[in-house]
Amino acid sequence: MASYWQIFISFFKIGSFTLGGGYAMIPLIQKEVVEKKAWLKESEFVEMLAIAQSAPGPIALNTAIFVGYKARGVKGVIFSSLGTILPSFIVILLIAMIFTDFKDNPGVERVFKGIRPAVVALIAAPLYQMGKSAGITRKTVIIPTLAALIVWQTGVSPIYIIIAAIAGGIAYGKFIKKK
Structure with missing residues (x-):
């Protein structure tokens, strides 16, 4: 069973070294809690991720809440x-204190533009892996590709969209799938 500090350190480490927001954190969370620590099974993680996406709030935090609760209950939620x-x-906080001095620097702008493709790859790779397991x-x-292109x-x-x-799913369920 995971200790509270193990939960905290695992999520602090993931939060510290992930660029790109919540979706970029998902593969690291999955690797940590399913493969390394075995706090969850792969199927539990995929189901929990679906719930975390449906719940209001940031997906990484929702995922951490579910993992913390599964591992150690309410106190696990606090630590995760x-x-x-x-x-x-x-x-x-650090960026807010120093960024005003560097915000118009062309080098800083180029670094942030250079990070974008890496973030896309960090998001795409686990989505592909989770899609296979689901x-x-x-x-x-x-369908989602067409929806994204239309938007x-x-x-x-x-x-x-x-x-x-929703309308297409209802129609499919009522008319097409019954046949």
Whole structure:
């Protein structure tokens, strides 16, 4: 069983060395809690991740809350949450104190632009891996890809895409799948 400090240190480490936000943290959380520490099984992690995405709030924090609760109950939630939040809080505090001096520096702008492709790769790789473990096929990737392209190219609100997907799912379930 995980100790409170193990939970805190694991999430603090992940929060400290991840660039790109919550979705970039997911593969590191998965590797830490499923593969290294074995606090969760792969299937539990995938189910928990679906719930964490559905719950309001940042996905990395939601994931940390679920893992902390599963590992050590309510106190585990406190330690996992603090481990996730503190690195970002400290970094943002430091950046706020010194960034005003460097915000217009072209070198700093280039560094941030250079980090973007790495962040995309950090997000794409675990999504692909989790998709495989969740049984997602190439055919099922078409719909979200088309939805993203429609939003990007036409500027249509994602709300309309979601409403259309709900209507399509209901129609599929009532009319097509029954046959």
